[in-house]
Structure formats: C-alpha cells, structure tokens
Amino acid sequence: AQTVTQSQPEMSVQEAETVTLSCTYDTSESDYYLFWYKQPPSRQMILVIRQEAYKQQNATENRFSVNFQKAAKSFSLKISDSQLGDAAMYFCASYNNNDMRFGAGTRLTVKP
Amino acid sequence: GAVVSQHPSRVICKSGTSVKIECRSLDFQATTMFWYRQFPKQSLMLMATSNEGSKATYEQGVEKDKFLINHASLTLSTLTVTSAHPEDSSFYICSADHSGGGSGELFFGEGSRLTVL
Numbered sequence: 072a073q074t075v076t077q078s079q080p081e082m083s084v085q086e087a088e089t090v091t092l093s094c095t096y097d098t099s100e101s102d103y104y105l106f107w108y109k110q111p112p113s114r115q116m117i118l119v120i121r122q123e124a125y126k127q128q129n130a131t132e133n134r135f136s137v138n139f140q141k142a143a144k145s146f147s148l149k150i151s152d153s154q155l156g157d158a159a160m161y162f163c164a165s166y167n168n169n170d171m172r173f174g175a176g177t178r179l180t181v182k183p
Numbered sequence: 184g185a186v187v188s189q190h191p192s193r194v195i196c197k198s199g200t201s202v203k204i205e206c207r208s209l210d211f212q213a214t215t216m217f218w219y220r221q222f223p224k225q226s227l228m229l230m231a232t233s234n235e236g237s238k239a240t241y242e243q244g245v246e247k248d249k250f251l252i253n254h255a256s257l258t259l260s261t262l263t264v265t266s267a268h269p270e271d272s273s274f275y276i277c278s279a280d281h282s283g284g285g286s287g288e289l290f291f292g293e294g295s296r297l298t299v300l
Contacts, residue, residue, distance in 0.1 A: 104287040114221075114274060116291035162226060166287030169215055169280070173226045 073098045073165045077174035084153045085182050091138075092148045092177050094163030103167035105139065107148045110160040110176075119161070122146065155181050186210055187279045189292030196267055197300055204262045204295045206277030212257035213279035217289070218250075221274045233260040267299040 074097045084090035096105065107119040122130045122139050129137050134151045150157055158181045163174040186209040196202050206216055214235045219227040231252050232240040239252035249271075251263040260279075264271050275295045281288040 106287065114276075114294045116227075116276065116278070118289075121287070166289070169232060170229075171217065171278075171287060171289060172229065175226045 073167065073170065073172045075163050075165050075172050075174040077163050077177050079177045080175070081178045081180070083180045083182060086153055086155060088153055089149060089151045090153055090179065092161055092179070094146045094148070094174055096144050096146060096165045098165055098167060100167040103165055105146045106164040106166065107137070108162045108164060110162060120148065153181050155183060157181050187277065187290045187292045189277055189295050191295060192293055193296045195298045195300065198268050199266055201263055201265045202267055202297060204275055206260045206279065206292050208258045208279040211281050213281070214257060215280045216254060216260040217278045218252060218262050219276045219278070221276060227276060264297065269299045272297055272299045
C-alpha cells in the first residue's frame, strides 16, 4: 500500500518570493511516479509537475521545481517568484500499478 | 491536452433517489478510470477503479451496491449513487488514465457536487 504525507496544512508566501511545500511518501514498489497537483477554488485538479522515480534528475516546470530525495522518500515542491494565481490547495500524490494516492493537501496563500 | 468531462457539475436530489454521474474522456480512450470523493477541506479519497469491460475494483469500506460503477466503453464511465442520503453529499471527481496504464498520466474531470436533501 502507498501512503502520502503532507505535514503542512497551510502555508503562506509573499508575492514574488519562494515557498517550499513538503511531502513524504511510502511505497514498497520500485517503479512509481510522483506528482504535485493544484486545486484552485474551482475544484479542477491541475497537474503541476510529475517525476518518474527512476529518474534522478529533479523535474522542473517553469517556476515549479521539485527536490526528489528517493532514499528519504521525500518529494518537496518549490514555487519560485510566487504569483497571486498560485494560491490554491496543493496535493502531493504517488502512483503505481493503477493506484494513485493523495496527501492531505497544503493550502497556499499568496500575500500581495 | 487531453480532456476529461464530467456531467452534471452540480446535482441536487431528494433522499432516496438515485443519481448518475458521467465521466467522459473526450479525445482519448481510457481503459481505466478512477472515481474519487472529496469532502470539504479534505483530500481526494479513492472510491473505486473502473475498468472497461469488467467489474470495478472498490476500495475497502466503499459499498459497491451503493455506488454502482459502469465502464461500458473506452470513453465513458458512470457512477450511480443509489438511494442517496444526506451523508452521500460530497464532491465526486473522476480521472482517466491517458497513458493506457502504468505511468499515471491522469486527467481529471471538473468534478460533480452532489447535494442530497
């Protein structure tokens, strides 16, 4: 079974600053994928970034990057140059063998 | 990019009635679709995995007779909440696997908010 833990229920960042959201996971599988999803007030789930576990290089998507520490089973998300539109719930997720599990989520507030 | 559509986006029904929610993959075929339930300010909880042409796989604690799932085609899965009660009120989200399985390229529907009076 997979478990995903997000220990920060809420985070706040000043506009244009950088913030890091934490995530740890546990899986017995060797082949898996990790994700960060954004859920704005519309409730639509939006993929932010995806990481294949077999890749050592950290994934990057514009202002979003991850710090993937496989041995520590840690998968944090860094948002650089935060924008007001980044305010949302962020969910970390682990996927393998047709099974995706989500963390409890972190609510990010961006202060102007 | 790939699009998954859910319908209806909002539904209000009386207690004891049944409600059907549709999840369609609009521009790709999905052999596997997933149904999640999300309570306010909580995470997505997997209810069941819907497999085209076969029975759905339900998570522990989810009543299969209560939440009927049908995946009759490669582009459509339906969730029917039978004899709905107020405690079934929730936000239901579906997702479809764009990759054909394995790599987790899931695309999510817009969600359906069910309110049972």
